[in-house]
Amino acid sequence: MAVKELVTWGDPNLYRQSESVDSSEWNILPELIGDLRDTMNAAGGIGIAAPQIGVLKKVAIIGFEKSDRYPGKEPIPETVLINPEIEILSNSVLGNWEGCLSVPGMRGYVERSDHISLRYQNIDGETVIRELTGFPSVVVQHECDHLDGVIFPMRISDFSRFGPEETVRGRPDYS
Ligand code: NI
Numbered sequence: 001m002a003v004k005e006l007v008t009w010g011d012p013n014l015y016r017q018s019e020s021v022d023s024s025e026w027n028i029l030p031e032l033i034g035d036l037r038d039t040m041n042a043a044g045g046i047g048i049a050a051p052q053i054g055v056l057k058k059v060a061i062i063g064f065e066k067s068d069r070y071p072g073k074e075p076i077p078e079t080v081l082i083n084p085e086i087e088i089l090s091n092s093v094l095g096n097w098e099g100c101l102s103v104p105g106m107r108g109y110v111e112r113s114d115h116i117s118l119r120y121q122n123i124d125g126e127t128v129i130r131e132l133t134g135f136p137s138v139v140v141q142h143e144c145d146h147l148d149g150v151i152f153p154m155r156i157s158d159f160s161r162f163g164p165e166e167t168v169r170g171r172p173d174y175s
Contacts, residue, residue, distance in 0.1 A: 001034030003042040004053040009103045015149040018056045020083045029123060033080055036061050044069055045101045047139050049146035052102050058083045060143040069099060076136050082121040086144050090115035096138055097174055098152045099165065107168050109161035110152050112141045
């Protein structure tokens with residue numbers, strides 16, 4: 001396993017649709033998941049998706065115990081998501097100053113549904129269905145967006161709330 005170079009915004013591969021992992025490809029997963037985990041942890045991230053290391057497959061990891069990037073947030077247990085799909089369960093939204101390992105140094109205020117149903121396969125190929133609320137639901141939506149070629153700046157509705165982290169974190173509306 002290895003720490004991979006992150007694909008950053010502007011690279012066309014970050015805006016492409018990823019493909020599902022079919023059962024004949026399961027053998028690629030141990031190395032891919034290991035690379036994703038190593039790269040995420042080396043960068044201090046709380047989630048990462050395969051396109052961010054140049055692999056256009058529907059695989060992502062979320063989870064952290066303690067994050068300097070998101071100091072106020074409750075831990076999320078590490079979860080590997082294979083072929084994740086989301087269903088939005090609520091129109092009520094939660095706003096967060098999001099960042100992304102592929103958009104280094106930047107933060108933007110993004111509103112997303114605060115209640116989703118998540119369906120994915122685990123490493124054993126079993127289908128898992130979970131309901132998520134709050135920040136974990138936001139993190140999952142951010143990672144699933146990567147698998148559809150969408151990065152968080154494309155979700156910002158008010159560009160006055162987008163900028164370098166070192167600048168925006170001094171704002172009274174930053175949290
Ligand atoms: Ni991201």
